[in-house]
Amino acid sequence: MKNVTDSFLSLGHWPSAGSFGFNTDILATNPINLSVVLGVLIxxxxxxxxxxxxxRKQRILSTIRNSEELRRGAIEQLERARTRLRKVEIEADEYRMNGYSEIEREKENLINATCDTLERLENYKNETLHFEQQRAINQVRQRVFQQALQGALGTLNSCLNSELHFRTIRANIGILGAVGEITD
Structure with a gap:
């Protein structure tokens, strides 16, 4: 192997024109080789x-355009969602206000109905009390009348004799006869 390397090295030092060989001087050959490789590559x-x-530029531009379209779509959806949210909030406020006013209305109706019921019950109570008072008064009157009548009958029965009894009957018949003639 040493012989092959030595032969390459010895070929690099032949100073013959037009022949091909390896230049082992790195400082002299490196910029030339690089310029040749770069030239070929370019x-x-x-x-x-x-x-x-x-x-790559087209893909980047396409990606940017797609991103812009997606962004615009997202912005439109966001605006629609915001509009819908505002609308729903307004409706919710209306329902809330209607609900509160409906509750207030129901409360007032309930209070009014309760007041009416209490008033009717108060009137019924007063009527019942008045009726009971009248009934009690009538019962007392009847008792007083019965007692007075019994007392009067007792007094009459004890004081009346037959002749006084006949005179009273005749006087009453005379009064009834006179009343009958006046009406005719």
Whole structure:
């Protein structure tokens, strides 16, 4: 192996013109080799690199356009959602206010109905009391009348004799006869 390496090294030092060989001087050959490789790469790779860059640019632009469209769509959806939210909030406020006013109305109706019922019950109570008072008064009157009548009958029975009895009957018949003639 040492022989192969030595032969390459020995080939690199032949000073013959037009022959091919390896220059082992790194400082002299490196910029030349690099410029040749870069030139070849630029010449042949320029089209491929341009195509790759154009494709990449198109994909980036397409992605940006899609992103912009998605963003616009999202903004539109957001605005629609906000509008819908405002509408729902307004409806909720209306329902809430209607509910509160309905509750207030029901409360007032209930209070009024309760007041009416209490008033009717008060009137019924007063009528019942008045009726009971009248009934009690009538019972007392009847008792007083019965007692007075019994007392009067007792007094009459004890004081009346037959002649006084006949005179009273005749006087009453005379009064009834006179009343009958007046009406005719």
């Amino acid at each position: 010449f042949f790779g320029k089209g491929v690199l341009n195509d790759l860059l154009d494709n």
